[in-house]
Structure formats: structure tokens, C-alpha cells
Amino acid sequence: MVDLEAVRYNLKGLDPENLPSLKDAVLRGMKLFVPVFVLLFLMLAVGTTPMRSAIWATVAIIVMGFLDKYDRMTTKQLLDGAVACGKTLTSVIAACATAGIVVAMFSLTGLGLKFSNFIVQMGGSQVIISLILSMIVCAVQQRPISSALRRSHRR
Numbered sequence: 001m002v003d004l005e006a007v008r009y010n011l012k013g014l015d016p017e018n019l020p021s022l023k024d025a026v027l028r029g030m031k032l033f034v035p036v037f038v039l040l041f042l043m044l045a046v047g048t049t050p051m052r053s054a055i056w057a058t059v060a061i062i063v064m065g066f067l068d069k070y071d072r073m074t075t076k077q078l079l080d081g082a083v084a085c086g087k088t089l090t091s092v093i094a095a096c097a098t099a100g101i102v103v104a105m106f107s108l109t110g111l112g113l114k115f116s117n118f119i120v121q122m123g124g125s126q127v128i129i130s131l132i133l134s135m136i137v138c139a140v141q142q143r144p145i146s147s148a149l150r151r152s153h154r155r
Contacts, residue, residue: 027070028070028071031061031064031065031067031068034060034064035057035058035060035061035064036057038053038056038057038060039053039054039056039057042056042057062078065077065078115137118133119133119134119137
């Protein structure tokens with residue numbers, strides 16, 4: 001996708017002499033890998049819950065931001081990030097709540113089992129037909145949601 005967008009906007013790459021060295025790029029980007037390693041280590045090796053691992057990975061992000069000598073994070077940037085997080089969190093909570101309601105309705109009414117049985121019966125032993133029917137069901141379910149999202153972004 002990046003290549004296609006670059007062709008679309010007629011963007012060119014940097015000249016080789018303007019590229020940063022690999023060592024500098026790795027050192028500057030190391031702060032981005034540490035939280036991922038913390039997350040995976042806590043979940044896989046220690047066996048903590050995903051929520052607790054995510055909290056400690058977030059703490060690792062903040063600590064790495066303050067320790068980075070190339071692009072040190074300030075307290076003002078941390079507070080601005082917390083405010084921006086709070087603003088965007090409302091839309092994420094709304095989307096998760098809506099998805100939870102949809103999943104609960106499918107579970108309580110048994111509609112999910114009816115859809116899956118319908119797809120299996122119609123497809124029979126033909127995997128392609130089952131895949132096409134699954135695609136149609138997903139497209140039918142996705143259409144009202146995407147049009148509602150477009151309407152909310154226009155405001």
C-alpha cells in the first residue's frame with residue numbers, strides 16, 4: 001500500500017547519501033521495541049494477564065520516552081498525550097460497546113449458529129461456496145456500520 005500511495009502522489013525515495021545509518025536508526029527506534037518485548041515477556045514467560053501486561057508495557061513506553069537521549073519526552077508531552085488519549089478513548093469505547101451488543105445479540109438469539117448452519121448446508125463440501133457465502137454475510141453486516149461511520153465523520 002505504501003508503494004501504491006507513493007506512486008499515486010508521485011513521491012520519490014531519499015538519496016542514498018541522505019539515508020541515516022542502520023546503527024543510528026536501530027538506536028533511535030529501540031525505545032519502540034522495548035514495550036513490545038515487555039508485553040510478550042510478561043504474557044508468555046511470566047504468565048500475567050493481558051491487561052496487566054499491557055499496563056506494564058505502557059509504563060515501559062513512558063519510561064523509555066523519558067530515558068531516550070535522542071528525543072526525550074517532556075512532562076508537558078506526557079500530559080498532552082493523556083488528554084489526547086482521553087478524547088479518542090470515547091470513540092473506541094463506543095465502538096467496543098456496540099460490538100459487544102452485537103455479539104451478545106448473536107449469542108443470545110442463536111442467530112450466529114443459524115448463519116453458520118445455513119452456510120454449511122448451502123456450501124456442502126465446496127469450500128469456495130462457503131467462503132463466498134461468508135463474504136456475503138460479512139458484507140451485509142458491514143454495510144450499515146460503515147455508512148453510519150461515514151455519516152458521523154461528516155459532522
